[in-house]
Amino acid sequence: ILNVEQSPQSLHVQEGDSTNFTCSFPSSNFYALHWYRWETAKSPEALFVMTLNGDEKKKGRISATLNTKEGYSYLYIKGSQPEDSATYLCASPKTSYDKVIFGPGTSLSVIP
Amino acid sequence: NAGVTQTPKFQVLKTGQSMTLQCAQDMNHNSMYWYRQDPGMGLRLIYYSASEGTTDKGEVPNGYNVSRLNKREFSLRLESAAPSQTSVYFCASSEDGRGVRGQYFGPGTRLTVT
Secondary structure, three states: OOOOEEEOOEEEEEOOOOEEEEEEOOOOOOOOEEEEEEOOOOOOEEEEEEOOOOOEEEEOOEEEEEEOOOOEEEEEEOOOOHHHOEEEEEEEEOOOOOOEEEOOOEEEEEEO | OOOEEEEOOEEEEOOOOOEEEEEEEOOOOOEEEEEEEEOOOEEEEEEEEOOOOOOEEOOOOOOEEEEEOOOOEEEEEEOOOOHHHOEEEEEEEEOOOOOOOOOEEOOOEEEEEO
């Protein structure tokens, strides 16, 4: 993998469902993996920064895991709520100089 | 504490006109970035500044210039605007230059070039 990729591109779930999506990134020369939440008409907001293989982070109903050896991270949302509707971006620096490259995002819609 | 601020919020330019987008942060961050956001393309890095006094090209630098005026301010200049530069521009900053801290984003500037 040469770039940061995310799947699925979009997701529609019912309120109360749990969901997860994937970020794939180059595993060589890994420095960090960022997750951002981006609501419509607002700016991206950092959720997690993960640096170590096996890292798990949690913020409320949202959690993330990291596998640097195989180059992927999962973001989980437990019991989705309408306010979770947003685009979720992941990003990874390509070099040590903070040249962060973003994936295309996963757009989540939670239907009440 | 305002975080990252950007001016203007909206701008309409004619082809060939020039303008400067302003960005400032009050968090004493070392690194600052300019991104553009286009439908279906996500966020693409235009230029970044790892620390005061340094700047470097990102993925899509053509048609743009930047100035890291001081630690707080990082401006983006379009010398001769083209319709392909119609986009939403985001400025961001982060504490460190190694990518192990998250980025803080400004509210964005919506630019239309006719």
